[in-house]
Amino acid sequence: MVRNQQITSHAYSDRAAFERLMLLIATLVQYPGVGSSDALEKNSGQYHDALIEVQTRLLEIANSMGITLSACALPTIRKDLTILRQWRILNQSRYRWGYYLGTGAMGPEELQVALNALHSQAEYQGDPQIKQIYQRLERRLRGLNLSKELFYPVRTHLDRTIVYTDPEEMMSRNKYRGTLYDKLDVLQVAIIQGQAIELFRCRNPYQPGNTHKIQVYPLQLVYSDIAWYLLHEDLQNGHLALSRLDRLSDHFQILDMKYRGSQLQRESLKVAHQLLEAGWGLSLGTEENQHLERQGQIKLVEVTVRFFPDVMAFILEGEKRHPSQEIKEGPKANNGRPMYIEYSVKLPRRSLNEFCYWVCRFMGNAQFISPPELIEKHEKMARDLITRYSTV
Incomplete structure (x- = not known):
């Protein structure tokens, strides 16, 4: 005799419920950060229901796949998200800035910017760990149709390191030193x-x-x-x-x-x-x-440098070189342009040497006006240079 068995149906054994759950997961994959309140950041007093955008995107994906969702109210979506949390597809934390799966918090545009930064840091700044991470991501994402666009270096940072940074490269070139x-x-x-x-x-x-x-x-x-x-x-x-x-x-x-x-x-x-x-x-x-x-107990040194026509445009472009800087134009020449500009900045004494080295790159197009110690130092540099060239 066969004993009657009670069959317990799963909450998502119904096809419509299962499709809705799968479409919700697809929504979180295709729209990472969906439901974010970014637009309301400047007006934090305004109420924002993240599920409204989730619902909108969910219906868009359903329509694109030719699926009609009969039950897609906000309470239903909230229940579905609870199920995803129970199965650890979503974390237990509050998704205040939008929903996403695992660490997949970036869309294609955001991912491309991040990959560009990684490529630059690996290629030019020579970070060995970033280099390995970038290579892993490049292999992992090759299957995407957008892989060529994602990895195109739209942005880069060209400052190159002047020393070896990768221990493996050092070994291969017989340049290894423990650092x-x-x-x-x-x-x-x-x-x-x-x-x-x-x-x-x-x-x-x-x-x-x-x-x-x-x-x-x-x-x-x-x-x-x-x-x-x-x-x-x-x-x-x-x-x-x-x-x-x-x-x-x-x-x-x-x-x-x-x-x-x-x-x-x-x-x-x-x-x-x-x-x-x-x-x-x-x-x-x-x-x-x-x-x-x-402790705010040191007196800043006010430094003024006079820059001449060949480099004035470059100096004027730097509107944010230092928070304390001031730039003033000198008297006009016959062509209507200033004969020079004066760049003033207030610095702690610890920074005077490095500031002086920056000024020196402009060679004869720069002249210290204050303080006296930098006038003397800059003049000595010029005299030493003349002496070296005159003895060649």
């Missing part, structure tokens, strides 16, 4: 977690022979002009500084201390970037001077 580039994976973890580490400064071109261990909180990897730097905070005195990665060896020791967490990391990072914005270049000053500057 911090060998430890990027654990360094990144230390940055995110706020872990204190010990490093070794193996080269110091400014003070030859002054090589030593440093104990720091690593804050950020920074690319500037020609190389990668590590922005770090001294473990004992809180001094902030930047060190070039290739001048640090592969010595990497995690110190036996608790992680301080991302909040304190962000606070220190904010201070460091305030110092960078106030200065010119990468020097953040000595421990003592930096402490005074962070």
